[in-house]
Amino acid sequence: MRTGGKRTASVFLLLTVLLLLLFYCNLALGTRFFSPAKLFSLLSQGRGNDPAVSILFKIRLPRALMALFLGGALAVSGFLLQTYFANPIAGPFVLGVSSGARLAVALCMMLFMAQNRALSSFALVFAAFLGSLVSLGILLAVSQRVRQMAGLLVAGIMIGYICSAATDFLLSFAADSEIVSLHSWSQGSFSGMSLAQVRTAAVLIGISAFALLFLAKPLAAVQLGESYAESLGVNVRRMRSALIILASLLAATVTAFAGPVSFVGVASPFLIQSLLKSNKPLLVLPASFLGGAVFCLASDLIARTAFQPTELALSTVTSFFGAPIVLWLLVKRRGK
Template sequence: MKKTRYWAAFALLLTLLAILAVWSVCAGSVHVSANALSELLAAALSGNPQTADAYPIIWVLRLPRLLAAVILGGALSVSGYLLQTFFGNPIAGPFVLGISSGAKLAVSLALILTLRYGIPSGSLLLIAAAFAGALLSTSFILLLSRRVERMSMLVVGGVMIGYICSAITDFVVTFAEDSNIVSLHNWALGSFSGISWENLKVITAVCSAALLCAFLLSKPIGAYQLGEVYARNMGVDIRRFRITLIILSSVLSACVTAFAGPVSFVGIAVPHLMKSLLHTAKPLLLIPACFLGGAVFCLFCDLIARTAFAPTDLSISTVTAVFGAPVVLYILSSRHNREES
């Protein structure tokens, strides 16, 4: 009976993903008909997609954006799941813990410096900067987690770290040259637009490596859900495991921040929704489910961000917050009720 639920859940997620993918390729300020799409597909299969009419708008604009939303959304929600496991805290996530903001700060600095000194800022440089910033925030959170026991306080601490990073980012941006600010401003609010095929190659490589590692960690993650004492007793090398987990979640959220800016609530809301959907928290199922769920969620939110007030793009976080924040509120209230009773 349980297995049926798992199959059904994955089938549902894949179907949603397919529908949303087609929809977001077609929808937008310029509508692409199904015929035009099949024409492009046929042309692509024959090896020269450039011949199709819809080529520029789909191949250059929409497809990379769609893939970015899928991969980065999935990465973000897996990163959230890993952090929740690590802290044993259902409302942990890269955004609330200030990890995204740390990455954002580092990327802003990197962007401004490279622009000023005329160094070309490649994808890998951005990821490296974001990763450094993410690790910095994470280590602050780790220091804090040794001192505070209550998980709500940990989240408050993370939010504070986020504010500090944002403040420094704003400060840096204020004193940067005018020309830099425009591109920075768009990115700093979070968006899947403007991601090139070149970027996408790097994103795919980094994320798939990190996601594969996370999936292979399923077994110790499952043991860790019983607490450190029992995990250790069953043979998990706790130290190595914790370091790996932190690095993986930082790489994933850093990769997202480097290309799409900070995206809120995906990391908390999606893992929770997936646990409710599958009725389990088993990492072996949850990691793939979180990836698919995050992809669906971000694709859906990006579709709204793009089309709701077309031709004006909303920032992605505006939309994810609308759908994600109520989920977090629900988690908070239901947990509270459980502890009371």
């Protein structure tokens, strides 16, 4: 018991140190370097005519905060879907949830751009939420006929391909001015964020996190079997509905602001559970949030600085590191 407690404390300490280090690197590194003293001075100053203030508060700080919040949200969404489907390979990107959200957001953005109207952050999230729910609804309908998890995962991948094809079809008819903004978003990116958007994302993710506080213990009971959970008074049907809604809301928030970000929702929860040697929601949920934030902060830093001034698409980096983890997971499961 003592050994398990030390392991848990060590994992949380490691994740926290990595998070702080990467957050500093995301603020300090770039075409213009900020030393710790300079960064502290700028953060204390807040306003001024110094161009460094604009670089920090209008570009780097919102971007780093979004990578932190959205990366954590994506990992938590992945863990919820993995628990729902009882499969560690399930995730928003793999099951087509992110692609459905992407299609809905792209459609709304094109409609509003055609009318020269702006689309609010909450409207974008709502559209993404509906798109993700529709994708999951189709997948759940398929699951009534396809009982094998391998077939269900293939169905999720096919739904993702269909939604991606439909999105690309819509983009081919977009005006040139629309394509520029939609293309970078559709590849996944934390660039172009504002502090107002950060606040909106933080509110939505905070609401989801608050709801998960009340679901952690019932979720642990469901992991031990539906019959066992029902014997403890857990309403399993309501519980599973809550999992789908929260997983969709978190994935939709990520997609609405940053576009589809691949493999974070699968790789992060798997690595966290491997490090913790536990799948208890009270431990895995906060650790997954930290792990997803670390993953996305590191990926965004690489995408932004590795080949500067050229910037890589975020999903290119997350796929490069996340796909081998998923392959390893598949081989591991096949071995068992």
